[in-house]
Structure formats: C-alpha cells, structure tokens
Amino acid sequence: MDAILIGLAAFLVLGSVAALEMTHLLSAVITIGVVGMGLSILFLLLGAPDIAITQVVVEVIVVTVMIRAATRTGHEEVGRPRSVRTVLAGLGAALILVGVALAAFAALPAFGAPRRSPSDWYLAEALRETGAANVVTSIVLDFRGYDTLGEATVILVAIAGTLVIARHLAGDRMVDGDPPGASAATSLTSSGEEAPRA
Amino acid sequence: MRSDRDGLSVIVQVVARWILVLILVYGLGVAFFGHLTPGGGFAGGVVIACGFVLATLAFGGRTGPAAAFYRWVASLEALGAMTYLGMAALGWTAGHFMQAWTPRGDAFTLASAPFLVVVNLAILLKVGAGLFAGFMVLVLFDRSAGSLHDGKGEA
Amino acid sequence: MTFYALTFALFGVGLYGLLAKRNILKKVLGLIILDHAINLLLVAVGYRAGRGAPIRLPGDDTTAFVLGSVDPLPQALVLTSIVIGLGVTMLLVAMVVRLHQRYGTLDVDQMDRLKG
Numbered sequence: 001m002d003a004i005l006i007g008l009a010a011f012l013v014l015g016s017v018a019a020l021e022m023t024h025l026l027s028a029v030i031t032i033g034v035v036g037m038g039l040s041i042l043f044l045l046l047g048a049p050d051i052a053i054t055q056v057v058v059e060v061i062v063v064t065v066m067i068r069a070a071t072r073t074g075h076e077e078v079g080r081p082r083s084v085r086t087v088l089a090g091l092g093a094a095l096i097l098v099g100v101a102l103a104a105f106a107a108l109p110a111f112g113a114p115r116r117s118p119s120d121w122y123l124a125e126a127l128r129e130t131g132a133a134n135v136v137t138s139i140v141l142d143f144r145g146y147d148t149l150g151e152a153t154v155i156l157v158a159i160a161g162t163l164v165i166a167r168h169l170a171g172d173r174m175v176d177g178d179p180p181g182a183s184a185a186t187s188l189t190s191s192g193e194e195a196p197r198a
Numbered sequence: 199m200r201s202d203r204d205g206l207s208v209i210v211q212v213v214a215r216w217i218l219v220l221i222l223v224y225g226l227g228v229a230f231f232g233h234l235t236p237g238g239g240f241a242g243g244v245v246i247a248c249g250f251v252l253a254t255l256a257f258g259g260r261t262g263p264a265a266a267f268y269r270w271v272a273s274l275e276a277l278g279a280m281t282y283l284g285m286a287a288l289g290w291t292a293g294h295f296m297q298a299w300t301p302r303g304d305a306f307t308l309a310s311a312p313f314l315v316v317v318n319l320a321i322l323l324k325v326g327a328g329l330f331a332g333f334m335v336l337v338l339f340d341r342s343a344g345s346l347h348d349g350k351g352e353a
Numbered sequence: 354m355t356f357y358a359l360t361f362a363l364f365g366v367g368l369y370g371l372l373a374k375r376n377i378l379k380k381v382l383g384l385i386i387l388d389h390a391i392n393l394l395l396v397a398v399g400y401r402a403g404r405g406a407p408i409r410l411p412g413d414d415t416t417a418f419v420l421g422s423v424d425p426l427p428q429a430l431v432l433t434s435i436v437i438g439l440g441v442t443m444l445l446v447a448m449v450v451r452l453h454q455r456y457g458t459l460d461v462d463q464m465d466r467l468k469g
Contacts (some may be wrong), residue, residue, distance in 0.1 A: 020383030090373030112402030
C-alpha cells in the first residue's frame, strides 16, 4: 500500500515537471489535468472520499478554463529560453526549501503513525452532538462553521474580482445594452439600474 | 463562420441534455445526503457548476439552459449565503451562534439532522452559483478573439 | 517520510514554475501545482496507516470507529481550500487574458509599459 502511495506521488511530481517544461501550451494544460486526476486517486487512497469527488470536478473545470485561456492567447511558448542563472536560482530556491522542510518535518512523528489530536473527540462525539454520520461534514458545518463562513466570503471576493476584470475585457460597449448576453451580465452587478449611461 | 458561441453539433446537444439532468440530480443527491455519505455542500456545488459548464460548452454561451439560468445566478448565490447566515443566527434561539438548533430524527436517516441538510443546500447554492458565474463571465466577455466575431456588437 | 519528501518536491516544482518561467500561463500552472502540493500535504498529515474514511456506519462501536478512522480535521480544511483554489484560478485566468489583450504577448519580460 505504501508503495502505491509513493508511486502515485512520484507520478505527480514527474507529471508536474513535464507540464511546466512543455513548449506547447495546450499540451501543458492537459498534462496538469492528468496530474489533478492522479491527485484525486491519491486522496481516495489516503481515506478522503469527499475531497476526491471535489478534486476531480474542480480539475475538470480548471482544465476547461485554462484550455480557453491557452487557445485565446496563442499556442506556443514565447521567445528565447531564460538565462541559465535564473533557472539555477529558481532550482536552488526550491531545493533549499525542500531541504529545510524535510529537516523540520523530521522532528514530527512518522508518516502514518497515530497521535493525539482533537479529532479523537470529534470522531467519538460527532454522531451524538450533531446527528451526522459523516464526521467531515459535521466538522465543516458545525464544529468549525466559522471557517465555512470565511470560505464563502473568499469565493465571493474572487468571483467579484473576476467580474470586474471581465468588464474591462469586454470594453465599454456593454453598458449600452447591446447583445443580450451583456444585459444579463450588467444585471449581475447593478441590479435595478435600468437607465443607460449617457 | 460559426463562432464557438453557438455550441457544438446536434448529437452533442441531444446527449448533453440527458447528461445534464443526471449531473444535476447527482449533485443535489451528494449535497442532500452529505451528512450520511461522502460529499456535502462543496462537492455538490462544484458538480452542479460543472454540469452548467457542460451546458455552456454544448449549447453555447447565449442559448440553452446555461444562458437561461444565468439571469438568476446572482440572486441564487446571495440566497445561499443568506440562508447559511440565517440558520447560524437562528442558533441563538438554542444557545449560541451557529449551533445546530433543529430537532433531531433517528440516526442514519435523512431527517437525523435537518440543520445540516439545509446548510448543505445553502453551501451548494453559494458555491455552484458563484463558480458558474465566474465561468460564464470568462466565456461571455471576450473581444480578443478578433475578426471571427464581428457583425453584431461584441461583449 | 519519503511521502513527505515527495510532497515537498511537488511544492518545490510549483515554486520553480512560479519563479523561473517567462510565460505567464506557466506561472499560473505553477500556482496550481502549489495548491495541489499543499492540499496533499495537509491530507497526508492526517493519514493513519491501515485505517479508513471517517464515515460512521450503523452498528459501529464508538471506540472501534475512533481507532479505525483517519484524522478528519485536515480533510475539513482541504475541502474548502480546493474550492477556493478554483475561484482564485479563475481570477488569475481573467487577469492573464486581460494582460494578453493589453500587451499582445504572454511574455513577462515584455510587459513593461506602465501607462494603461
């Protein structure tokens, strides 16, 4: 079992390196999609089925959006390769980070070994306190409901930011109510505002 | 020239109509039973958003079920957020903010925790509508495609 | 420990992609890889060898359930993190398309004109 986990993790690392080094942008985006699917299998094997479902679907949406970006903006990698110094600096930073992180983690208990945490209380009391058989749901929505409130706020801000940038993408023509898609979008952010701008 | 706003061929549209129903039902099921089986509001919400992504790809950004739902997407997202906050505020009647205040049914049934069912659906609305809005905005608003799309005004 | 090392290596790959690539779409790919690495690390910290998912079935004895489940707390954190990562990726893609519209290129070294 451990061999499968380590093999999948190695596949993720190699796939990510391949995705970053490809010159054809469309292929790079599709490779990232494959890496995400492998990550979802890894989540399932690590005992997190909710996260596996979410990761598969999120990866599909990310790949769709990135394919759109890649085809709208040109397919090939641009220009001459980066200078050797920059590449080595990037690699050096990454290696130092990996080394320091490993040294820090060596002080913690080993991978897969049990240790005490509030989760023991959550696992024992979730059914009695909240009536839910899925302990992860009871944690997300009941024991730590404030975190979910914060997540809802972050999603709202991210989508609002996307809308603001996309208005600049469309230019000024959308405020005069030309195509039907435009008026649907103005109603998204300025509901009730009917008078056209002069 | 057919722009890619118009969606894909008839075969894809016929199949997509059926698959879209299945995807929406699956998403709702995952969120409804989130307190008993793996899933919950977040998984259900992203599945619903992905179903609408399929509808947008198959039917185009202006026609079809995705474009028809797009009008309500802001209201649905706000409804989801307000429902979550409302359920949390009503927890004050039972003790403190965000306490699960509804009466419980038998364990391992749908009615074992109605608070969690309602909150799961609220999260589904919030996440699904929000992500669908973000995706539609990236599809609809683009004039960098250049000369393929002239004729009517571009937005 | 090898598993943690591979997760940190994934983080390093994402960091390398973010820093050393000229194409801005590759930088966004680097951020996506960083997200994957952090989510994987969180779930891996919660993993207990040989145990199953924290879903309680009818007829489960409480002590046996507690001893037979992985840690559910990191999973709760990662669940929201994945959805937030998707929202932020959509925001970044909107920025990339806007930058391409403004400058005509995806090369970061050529995006040097300040005036809008």
